[in-house]
Amino acid sequence: MNQAFFDLLPEAIFWLVLLIVSIILVKKTGFSKKPLNTARNSILSMNKKMDEFFTPDTEKKRFVKPTGLKVLAEGRKITSISKDAKKAHDALAVFCYDNRLNKESAETLKTVDTVMDLLYKLSKNVFSNEKDYNKALSSLMKETDRAVKQIQDIVK
């Protein structure tokens, strides 16, 4: 073994460690090489959760603006949906960046943006009366359905 080898070894270890760390970090962000698939899966998961949380059976409940502990429960549901929405948004933003001429993906990104905005307002409990709260929830349902349709049209 010569001296040059020992001089180079720490540097090789440094770059290898950096490579491993960067691979882990990229994986952790949840981005894949196919952002459209990530977006579709996140939107579908978001829609599924929405259906579970706000089923027609609980329709009467959801028309009542939550207070106290109910706010907490509703907040947790909304946080869970928001995570999916954020993931879908970021994946779509990456796809839109890579395919700037794709108008359909830009439209879907806009819809997901609206969903995120509504979720934010619901999570912050900004509505002063039940009517507005109710209106926001029904808009949320409609926008999510639209996002599902739009992403399915792109992916198929």
Place this chain on the structure above:
Amino acid sequence: MQELIEQFKEFFSLSALNILVMVVIVVAGFYALRKLLLLLKFSLISSRLDNSLVNFVLTAVKIVVYTLFVLHCMSMMGIAVTGFVSAISAVTLAIGLSIQNVIASVANGLMIVSTRPFKVNDFVDIDGISGTVQEVTLMHTILNTPDNKHVFVPNSKVFGSQITNYSTNDLRRLDVLYDVDYESDVEQVRKILLDYALSHPLVLKNPAPAVHYAASKDSSITFTLRVWVKNSDYWPVNWDLQEENFKNLVKGGVTIPFPQVTLSYRSDDKEAGK
């Protein structure tokens, strides 16, 4: 001879090991940098920055990072990089000087994207050119004029000019001027102008329309009708108020004057004229 062969063998085995480590450094470094740049791209995009800005930052960082890495690898392999660095500096300086206008446009483009005096689809007036913003590229701001012309305004000019953005506020005040004869009844004119403004479906009732006596000119009195409208209704309401109020004023017996000059002759002028 045998000793020489042994020395060769030893040399190549040692060099092979060094080359292997170098290859590991180059390959691992290259992929690590690629992944880190990918992370930077994701974070820039998800932070909702403008695409042109993301593109510019990514390209700039890529060039700097890869150049430094290549220089580092060369120095690691024992190649003198001082000459390369000097050459790169000289070339960069030469390019920079020759394309300084382009660089100024790019820098201004970045300023526009980051300060956002307007966004896509806003109706703006830049240095006398009015139009809807189609796109902001690093070099140009592309406007679509109302008569459907595509105008490329250099960003250096955009940033140095006065910009009027008509789309920032939802409402606009529309001022329409009317000149009437000195013989006209002020209250009647006021009523005719106001009645039509209040009956127009696109004129907002709040803030309420108002008529003001604006000026006494050489041949006429000027009235200003001030109404508030939505941005999109500005021109249709303007044409309507101009035309319909002219008709209403004529119908109401109000005379619309034309410039008049009153000449008076002195008696000696009359005699001289004879």
